[in-house]
Amino acid sequence: GNSVTQMEGPVTLSEEAFLTINCTYTATGYPSLFWYVQYPGEGLQLLLKATKADDKGSNKGFEATYRKETTSFHLEKGSVQVSDSAVYFCALIQGAQKLVFGQGTRLTINP
């Protein structure tokens, strides 16, 4: 079945550091891929998405590129801020609209 594997956390970085959170997936066909973010005390929010190979999703300085050849959708940001501290979830959807999530990566940014 479909599955998502993402980088284990927690990840701790200093402000302005470069961020990469790895995500790989297993799926038949061509799923749509997503990154969701959960800020402390808030609900899960869509951060960015890509619906076909080579698409790049971007939002709030974050980017991720749908790589079919490596079945990956790594999240990157060039310069993180304290306000980026959150839990990040990689997910895919295929067919019947059920999101399949990775286990989440907790990110802490220190000033």
Add this chain to the structure above:
Amino acid sequence: GAGVSQSPSNKVTEKGKDVELRCDPISGHTALYWYRQRLGQGLEFLIYFQGNSAPDKSGLPSDRFSAERTGESVSTLTIQRTQQEDSAVYLCASSPAGVGYYEQYFGPGTRLTVT
């Protein structure tokens, strides 16, 4: 506008008791989803409602779990004879339609603790 709301926000119950969790989707959203997040794990799909179609119950972990939805409004997730492994955050999401992808909007969740 109002987002997805869930109640209660926290629920502590004794093993063996039944619990009912409520979700109020965004008005006009025809699709509604329930997910479960156990500690240290990703979100697991439980059940999906789309309009008047039969729900997709393929993610329900046992027959102790059931869910209902009245039309395109409120949904309740019921867990009977709760077990400690049911302890988790239960998340509800809604989206404008089920065909093609539309963003799923999540509620804040209900944290269930079974003692």
